[in-house]
Amino acid sequence: MKKSLVALAILAAAGVASAQSSVTLFGVVDVAYAHGSGSGAGSSSKSQLIKNGYNSSRLGFRGTEDLGGGMSASFWLEAGFAPDSGTGEASNTNNQNPSATALNAGDTQRLANNQGLTFNRRSTVSLASGLGELRLGRDYTPHFWNQTVFDPFGTNGVGTNQTLNSGLGGVTAVRASNSVGYFLPGNLGGFYGQFQAYMGENNKNGAVTEKDGSGSSIRLGWANGPVNVAIATSRTKFARTGAVAAVAATPGNVGAAAVAAGGGDVKSTNIGGSYDFGVAQLMALATRDRVDSATAVTGKGALIGGLVPLGAGQIRVAYSTYKTDTAAAPKSKKIALGYVHNLSKRTALYTTFARVTNSGGATQALNGATTAANNRSTGYDFGIKHSF
Numbered sequence: 001m002k003k004s005l006v007a008l009a010i011l012a013a014a015g016v017a018s019a020q021s022s023v024t025l026f027g028v029v030d031v032a033y034a035h036g037s038g039s040g041a042g043s044s045s046k047s048q049l050i051k052n053g054y055n056s057s058r059l060g061f062r063g064t065e066d067l068g069g070g071m072s073a074s075f076w077l078e079a080g081f082a083p084d085s086g087t088g089e090a091s092n093t094n095n096q097n098p099s100a101t102a103l104n105a106g107d108t109q110r111l112a113n114n115q116g117l118t119f120n121r122r123s124t125v126s127l128a129s130g131l132g133e134l135r136l137g138r139d140y141t142p143h144f145w146n147q148t149v150f151d152p153f154g155t156n157g158v159g160t161n162q163t164l165n166s167g168l169g170g171v172t173a174v175r176a177s178n179s180v181g182y183f184l185p186g187n188l189g190g191f192y193g194q195f196q197a198y199m200g201e202n203n204k205n206g207a208v209t210e211k212d213g214s215g216s217s218i219r220l221g222w223a224n225g226p227v228n229v230a231i232a233t234s235r236t237k238f239a240r241t242g243a244v245a246a247v248a249a250t251p252g253n254v255g256a257a258a259v260a261a262g263g264g265d266v267k268s269t270n271i272g273g274s275y276d277f278g279v280a281q282l283m284a285l286a287t288r289d290r291v292d293s294a295t296a297v298t299g300k301g302a303l304i305g306g307l308v309p310l311g312a313g314q315i316r317v318a319y320s321t322y323k324t325d326t327a328a329a330p331k332s333k334k335i336a337l338g339y340v341h342n343l344s345k346r347t348a349l350y351t352t353f354a355r356v357t358n359s360g361g362a363t364q365a366l367n368g369a370t371t372a373a374n375n376r377s378t379g380y381d382f383g384i385k386h387s388f
Contacts, residue, residue, distance in 0.1 A: 021065050021066045023061065023063035025060070025061055025388075026058075026062065026387075026388065027059040027387070027388055028057055028058050028385065028387045029385070029386050029387075030051060030054055030057045030083070030156075030384070031050070031051060031057075031083050031084050031383055031384065032049070032050050032051075032053030032381040032382060033050075033382045034380070035047045036365060036366040036368050036377060036378070037369050038369040038371030038375065038376075038377045039371055039375040039377065040374075040375035041372050042370070042372055043365075043369070043370055043372050043375065044369055046368040046369050050381070051082040051084055053158070053385075054154075054157060054340065054348065054350045054383060054385045055156060056080060056121070056156060057080065057081055058078050058079060058121055059078075059079050060076065060078035061076075062075065062076045063075055069129075070129050071128065072127075072128050073125070073126065074125070074128065075124065075125050076122050076123070076124050077122070078121040078122040079117040079120065079121060080120050087115060088117040089118065089120050091118045091119070091120035091138065091177070092120075093177055093201075094177065094201050094212075095172050095178070095213035095236065096171060096200055096212050096213040096238070097171055097238065120138070121175070122137070122138060122140070123137045123139075124136060124138065125137060130187075132184050132185045133182070133183040133185075134182055135181040135183065136179070136181075138175060138176070139175065139176065140175055141172050141174065141176050141179075141198075142196050142217040142218055142219035143219060143232035143234040143268050143269075143270060144173060145219055145232065146230055146231075146270045146271070146285060147163065147270065147272075147287075149230070150303070151283070151285065151303060151305070151318065152283055152305040152307050153316055153336060153338065153352065157338075157350075157381050157383075158352050158353075158354045158380060159334075159336030159338055161285070161318060161320040162301060162303075162321055162332050162334045162364070163270070163285060163287040163301030163322050165322070165332075166322035166364060167268070167287065168289040168297065169289055170238050170266045171213070171236075171238070172215060173268070176198035177198065178198050178201055179196050179199075180196070181194060181195065181196040181197075182194070182195045189224075190222050190223050190224035191220075191221070192220075192230075193220040194218070196216065197215075198213075198214065198216070199213070199214050200213020200237065201213070202214075214237050215235050215237060216234065216235060217232065217235075218232065218233060218234075219232035226275050228273060229271075229273035229274075230272055231269075231270070232269070232270055233269040233270075234269075235265055235266070236265065237264075238264070238265070238266050264292040264294070265291075265293075266289065266292075267289070267290045267292065268288070268289045269288050270287040271286050272284065272285040279309075280306050280309075281307045283306060284304050285301075285303040285320075287299075287302070287322075288301075289301075298325045299322060299323065299325075300323060300325075301322035302320065302321055303319070303320040303321075304320075305318030305319065305320075305336075312341060314339070314342075315337075316336075316337070316338040316340065316352070317338070318334075318335075319334070319335050320334050320336075328360045328361040329359075329360040330358070330361050331359045331362055332356055332364040334356040335354065336352060336354040336355075337352070338350060338353070338381075339352075346388065347386045347387075348384070348385045349383070349384055350383055350384075350385065351381060351383075352381045353379075354378070354380070355377070356378075357376050358371065358377075359374055360374070362374070363375075367380075
């Protein structure tokens with residue numbers, strides 16, 4: 001009740017007339033001490049406070065209005081921020097790479113930035129009925145859901161799976177702006193699904209870049225009792241111009257090399273599943289990314305892991321790998337082990353240890369460290385998460 005009143009007061013102060021049936025203020029604050037170290041010539045180590053070791057830090061508002069006849073309208077505004085520094089996270093207006101470093105970093109909110117809050121995590125308005133939900137705005141892409149749902153570490157912290165860390169998914173690997181999405185209704189006997197189309201919003205002038213940042217993604221799944229399985233696929237046009245040639249030679253940076261060779265389409269497909277035995281929940285994920293360009297590149301990844309309840313906490317473990325079919329065949333393999341101890345329903349302490357092994361010229365390193373090609377990197381997190 002208090003959170004609803006606070007949210008209503010904020011909206012009223014902003015001059016917004018609210019007829020919502022309910023409005024909620026919510027968020028997560030997650031900070032961890034993190035250390036990473038590399039090996040080999042020119043390697044380095046790093047210690048720091050980081051955000052999002054267990055859950056992504058956020059501040060949000062959401063509300064729903066009952067329109068009658070089984071129909072409702074809703075909004076969801078969610079901003080990511082870094083509680084270790086108090087800065088906000090960046091968004092992306094057109095699903096295109098703002099710089100040469102953005103491609104391998106996934107979504108642009110993963111890049112270092114110093115700014116105020118933006119609703120980069122989600123900014124949507126929806127209409128829902130017994131026929132499903134129509135959702136417009138910035139949102140997760142359907143093919144990302146398998147990456148996080150079937151990852152024991154939820155794509156957060158040093159344990160995040162290699163299929164996302166090393167993948168070729170580009171800017172829309174996690175979220176897309178300017179999207180129109182449709183969700184199947186929840187009464188289909190366990191079947192669920194989502195379709196999303198998004199736009200780069202470029203001028204239609206016949207240029208080879210006019211469709212950059214545009215694409216679509218679809219996910220279909222089935223969840224019943226202890227079983228959950230889903231498949232997703234996407235296709236996105238990506239930048240054919242930009243200062244990317246300078247990073248093309250970086251070992252393992254095959255995405256940038258492909259862009260430098262002329263750009264094209266990024267196609268991502270993944271399939272994941274989980275089974276809850278009660279004493280443990282097993283998870284598995286397989287991914288395939290393909291960059292169709294003048295220099296085509298294919299990346300393949302896999303994950304197997306699990307969650308094991310232990311008293312007031314939970315053990316998390318995962319093994320993930322990702323490799324590409326370039327001449328050197330860069331490949332990274334990661335093993336991660338973690339424990340979460342719940343002090344309450346809203347507060348948890350956690351720790352994670354991970355080690356990544358590189359080959360084929362790959363230089364994947366953990367927690368901000370650097371490592372020489374074909375060498376190992378280790379990292380660990382100790383943190384606290386509080387939600388409200």
